[in-house]
Amino acid sequence: MAVGASQSRTGLGDRLRSWQVHHRLSALDSLSRLLRSPVSSLMTWLVIGIALALPVGLSVALDNARSVSVGWDSPAQISLFLRSEVSMDAAGLLRERILERSDVASARLVSRDQALEEFRQLSGFGDILQNLDDNPLPNLVLVTPLGGDGQAQRAAELQLALQDEAGVERAVLDMEWVQRLNALVELSQRAVGALGAILCLGVLLVIGNTIRLAIENRRQEILVIKLVGGSDAFVRRPFLYTGFWYGLGGALLAWLVVAVALWWLRGPMATLALLYQSDFVLEGLGFLDSLGLLVAGALLGLLGAWLAVARHLSAVQPR
Amino acid sequence: MIAFDRVSKRYPQGHEALSEVSFTIDSDEMVFLTGHSGAGKSTLLKLIMLMERPSRGQVVVNGQNLKAMKPSRIPLLRRDIGVVFQNHQLLFDRTVFDNVALPLLIAGYSPRDTGRRVRAALDKVGLLAREKSMPITLSGGEQQRVGIARAVVNKPSVLLADEPTGNLDPALSAEIMQLFEQFNQVGVTVLVASHDLALISRLHHRILTLRQGRLIAQGAGD
Ligand SMILES: Nc1ncnc2c1ncn2[C@@H]1O[C@H](COP(=O)(O)OP(=O)(O)O)[C@@H](O)[C@H]1O
Ligand SMILES: [Mg+2]
Numbered sequence: 001m002a003v004g005a006s007q008s009r010t011g012l013g014d015r016l017r018s019w020q021v022h023h024r025l026s027a028l029d030s031l032s033r034l035l036r037s038p039v040s041s042l043m044t045w046l047v048i049g050i051a052l053a054l055p056v057g058l059s060v061a062l063d064n065a066r067s068v069s070v071g072w073d074s075p076a077q078i079s080l081f082l083r084s085e086v087s088m089d090a091a092g093l094l095r096e097r098i099l100e101r102s103d104v105a106s107a108r109l110v111s112r113d114q115a116l117e118e119f120r121q122l123s124g125f126g127d128i129l130q131n132l133d134d135n136p137l138p139n140l141v142l143v144t145p146l147g148g149d150g151q152a153q154r155a156a157e158l159q160l161a162l163q164d165e166a167g168v169e170r171a172v173l174d175m176e177w178v179q180r181l182n183a184l185v186e187l188s189q190r191a192v193g194a195l196g197a198i199l200c201l202g203v204l205l206v207i208g209n210t211i212r213l214a215i216e217n218r219r220q221e222i223l224v225i226k227l228v229g230g231s232d233a234f235v236r237r238p239f240l241y242t243g244f245w246y247g248l249g250g251a252l253l254a255w256l257v258v259a260v261a262l263w264w265l266r267g268p269m270a271t272l273a274l275l276y277q278s279d280f281v282l283e284g285l286g287f288l289d290s291l292g293l294l295v296a297g298a299l300l301g302l303l304g305a306w307l308a309v310a311r312h313l314s315a316v317q318p319r
Numbered sequence: 320m321i322a323f324d325r326v327s328k329r330y331p332q333g334h335e336a337l338s339e340v341s342f343t344i345d346s347d348e349m350v351f352l353t354g355h356s357g358a359g360k361s362t363l364l365k366l367i368m369l370m371e372r373p374s375r376g377q378v379v380v381n382g383q384n385l386k387a388m389k390p391s392r393i394p395l396l397r398r399d400i401g402v403v404f405q406n407h408q409l410l411f412d413r414t415v416f417d418n419v420a421l422p423l424l425i426a427g428y429s430p431r432d433t434g435r436r437v438r439a440a441l442d443k444v445g446l447l448a449r450e451k452s453m454p455i456t457l458s459g460g461e462q463q464r465v466g467i468a469r470a471v472v473n474k475p476s477v478l479l480a481d482e483p484t485g486n487l488d489p490a491l492s493a494e495i496m497q498l499f500e501q502f503n504q505v506g507v508t509v510l511v512a513s514h515d516l517a518l519i520s521r522l523h524h525r526i527l528t529l530r531q532g533r534l535i536a537q538g539a540g541d
Contacts, residue, residue, distance in 0.1 A: 018427035025424075224408050227368070228422040228469070230414030231391075318370050 022237065030241040031211060034249075036131050041249075044210050047296070048250025051203050053257035055196030055291055056285070060258060063281055066185050076155040077174045078162060079143040086167040089099045091139045094167055103146050110140040111190030138169065152182075200300060207246050208311075211239050215312050235313060239304045247301020251294045258285060321477065322348045323369060326376035327531075328362050330444040336362040338532045339359055339376070344510060346476070346524075348380075349503035351519040352512040354529035360512035363529070366508070368400055369393050381476060398426050399413060401470030401507075405482035406540050407462050409454045413463050415441070416450040422473040446497060460491040467495070471502055480511040484495055484518065 035042040080098075082091055098107045110118075113138045143162065145155040153174055163171040215222070221270055225235055262284045273280040285293065321344040328337040340436045344350050349425055365371040366378050378385045380396065388396065411419050414439055423433045437523060441447045444464035446457075454462055462469050472479060480499065484492035495513070496518065503509045513519055519526060527538040 014429055015427040018424075018429060021430070022424065022427075025482075220408075221410055221412075225421065225425065226394075227370075227397065227402060227424060228473075228540065229394045229427045231394040234425055252449075291490055319365075 022234070026237040027241045027244075030238045031111060031245050034242065034245055041246075044206065045249040045253050045294050047206055048203050048246060048301075049253025049257060051199040051206070052251055052254035052293070053261075055192055055199055056254055057261055058192045058195070059189070060262065062185055062188055065181065067283065068281075076145055076151065078143040078145065078155065078159050079172045079174065080143060080162055080165070080168050081131040081170045081172070082141065083167050083169045084138055086139060088139065090167060093143065094165065095141050096145055098141065098162065098165070101158075101161075103154055104260060105120070105144045105146045107144070108142045109143060112137045115140055130137055181254075203247075203250065203300050203303040204307065207243050208263045208308040210246060211305045211308035212312050214239060214242055215295050215308065215316065219316055222313070223318045226316075227318045232313070236309050239309050239313070240302060243301040243303075243305020243308075244298055246302065247304070248294060248298040250301070251297020254297065255285065255290055255293055306319055320344065320379070320381055321510065322377075322379040323363075323366075323494065324377040324379070325372045326378060328359075328366065328371060329374045332407075335369050335374075337366075337373075337529075339532045341376075342527055342534060342537050344407075344508060347427060347503070347506060349500060349511070351522075351524055351526045352510060352529065353514055353515065353516060353519060357531075358529040359532040360514075360529060360533075361481055362539050364481050364510070364512055365400075367477070367479060368397055372401050376526075378530035383479055394425075398422065398473060399477065401473070401478045402476040403463070403466050403470045403478070403480040403483045409462060409465055409469075410485045410541040411453070411455050412463065413453075414450065415446065415452050415454060415457070418454060418465055419472050421452075422469060424477045426473055436472055437468075440472040441465075443471070443501075451498045459486050460494075462494060463487065463491075464498070465500060469494040471507070475507065477508045477510070480509075480513075483514055483516060484513060489518070496522060 063097075082094070086094070088109075088111060091111075095107050095109045098104055112135050116135050121138065131200040143158070145151065147156050159171050164170060222235055262282060266282050269280075269282045323340050323342050326340045327335055329335045340359075340363065352363060352437065354360055360461060362371065366373055366385075367380060371385075382444065383396070385396070402436055410421070419437045419440055420433050423436060427434065436445060438450065441450055444467050446461060446464055446468065447459065449457065454465060455466065463486075467480075467483070470480075478499065483499075486493050487495065491513065498513060500511050500522070512517075525537065
């Protein structure tokens with residue numbers, strides 16, 4: 001039968017080789033088509049690049065913020081401000097009692113006189129304080145909770161328990177700001193995730209629409225290919241590669257934008273870290289993150305192209 | 320071999336373009352299809368290529384009933400049918416060579432085989448020297464011959480032509496018909512739609528005549 005015969009005219013090995021050849025041709029041809037209209041391609045790449053750079057840049061910033069809060073390994077401290085009527089003896093007893101707790105590492109009693117002296121030295125307000133008739137500071141017990149896993153949680157529980165001790169005016173957990181930062185980082189991560197999802201959807205639509213236009217532009221070619229026996233896969237291939245290149249190029253641009261932004265921030269960040277006597281360094285995109293960004297971009301491009309092709313290619317039929 | 324068995328075609332919200340058409344064309348035959356504009360010639364050719372599907376009746380090509388053919392098999396059917404159009408459907412963004420090579424690229428020939436076959440086809444239509452030209456630089460007759468080279472480059476068993484000489488002067492038209500006869504002589508089934516009665520009645524082949532979608536004659540020429 002003739003239809004069968006046309007298949008057997010070429011061997012399987014030949015067909016496989018030519019299939020590879022067509023993949024290579026399609027890939028190169030669609031790339032060179034993009035490069036032949038550099039302005040409009042660059043516009044699309046920029047749109048995709050910026051849309052990808054935004055969530056990627058933000059999540060890099062958040063990773064850095066988290067490394068600050070995680071790197072905060074000085075143990076939490078709870079300051080117990082005692083009521084003014086509590087004597088030093090009673091305060092000593094309270095300290096002993098607290099020390100017996102299993103979740104407390106250490107407790108130190110600071111008398112109001114000691115506290116005033118420390119404050120005088122540290123604050124530089126020495127002269128003004130000299131003129132005070134009365135010491136406004138209360139007696140103080142500084143409690144260090146036991147460290148280890150989940151210390152933030154346990155420190156918070158300890159704070160609540162100590163708050164209820166007799167003679168305690170107020171229990172203040174010094175780690176609170178770290179916790180707030182943590183909570184904020186977590187919240188921001190969700191927000192960035194949502195933003196990322198929305199922007200990825202945007203990228204899909206941009207690529208889909210660009211591919212739709214490409215299909216429209218190459219309508220005649222598609223018709224002729226279908227007329228001379230091109231399979232759907234054959235017709236699809238160059239458009240899928242076009243989407244691939246758009247996605248990959250956009251991801252490359254996004255990487256560049258993030259890298260430049262980080263480079264731009266590195267100097268001021270170092271100064272800031274120095275002011276806070278921190279050895280914090282701004283972390284950029286690692287190798288795996290960069291690779292992930294490129295792969296994600298290329299996959300988004302492929303997916304967008306696939307959606308456009310599935311929707312619009314079947315409408316182009318020879319009549 | 321092409322066989323129509325009581326084939327009717329009605330376009331969506333249209334009258335019947337073909338009504339109860341039955342005929343058989345043997346593998347070694349060359350046949351003309353004629354009739355006034357609107358008689359249904361193009362529709363008949365489109366049914367053979369599955370560009371349209373019949374409303375009723377059966378079309379069999381090379382022993383394959385097209386009714387049972389799955390959409391995924393249509394490309395294979397078309398690779399075995401060469402088509403030539405009046406407006407030749409060339410791609411103007413690539414060379415003559417690349418236009419003719421397209422069916423081979425699709426069918427998966429190696430670059431070496433492709434080069435050999437494309438040059439053989441171009442040689443056949445007398446355009447070997449123009450392989451690197453862009454189609455736009457060719458005359459109408461030359462463009463049509465590029466279209467023919469593309470239609471035969473994959474050595475199809477069936478060659479269809481829809482008004483292939485519509486825009487050409489009589490001398491060029493006769494040349495084109497001679498080309499088709501040559502392909503027929505090496506065993507290709509040829510079906511040519513043309514309303515140029517003066518031309519086709521001089522060639523001694525069977526003529527199918529359509530009038531308003533009905534086959535009113537399918538006798539021998541002259
Ligand atoms: N796609 C279509 N939709 C609706 N009617 C069509 C379509 N194609 C052709 N027709 C109608 O079918 C009839 C036959 O057309 P066609 O096969 O093109 O004739 P011919 O090629 O002999 O001129 C005409 O009346 C034409 O208007
Ligand atoms: Mg017609």
